[in-house]
Amino acid sequence: MGKNLDLSLQLYKKGTVLLIPAVTFPGGKTKPKYAILLEDADVLYKRGHIIACFTTSKKFDRFYSWHVVVSAKIIGKSEKEITTIDCINRIALKEEHIKKCKFLGYLPKEVLEEVEEANKLGEMYIKAAKIKIFEE
C-alpha cells in the first residue's frame, strides 16, 4: 500500500493549470512559468513525480503537432491574447513542487482533449528524434 495522498493533492488532475513561483535563472533573469499537468496526481504514488508541460507566450515560426494554441485566459490573462501549450517543453514536478505552485484552474474539456492528442504526437516525436527531455 502506498502512503495516503494529501486529499488536496487529489484535486490535481490531468489538465490542471499551475503558476510556478518565479525562480531566478543564471544572469538574474526571472520569468513566470505556467504548467499544465499531463497526468493525474496519483502518478506520484508510483513514480514520485508528475509530468507537466509549459505554456509560453512565444510565437513560434511554425506550428508543431505538439502545440496547442489557446486563449491566454487559461493563465489569467486577457481572453484576446493567445498562448501556446508546448507539450514537449516538459518538467517533472514532485509533490513538494506542486504544493508551491499556484492553482489556476483546469483546462476546458475541449482544450484538454486537444492537449492529449498533441501530447501523444509529442511523445512520438521525442522517441523518433531521440530528444532528451529529462536527465537520467
Place this chain on the structure above:
Amino acid sequence: MATEATGKTGQKVSTEKRMQAFAKTITDGASADYMKYLKQEAKENRIIEKHL
C-alpha cells in the same frame, strides 16, 4: 505560422492538420531555432526542479 495553422483565437486544430504537421516535422525535423529554444527551456526546467 502557428496562428495560421490554429486560428488567431486558438481554435481547435483538426486531427488531420495536426497529423500533417507531425509528418512534416518527421520529414524535415524541427527548426534549429525551435531546438535552441527547447534546449534553453530544458536548462531552465532543471533549475526549477532543483530550486523550487
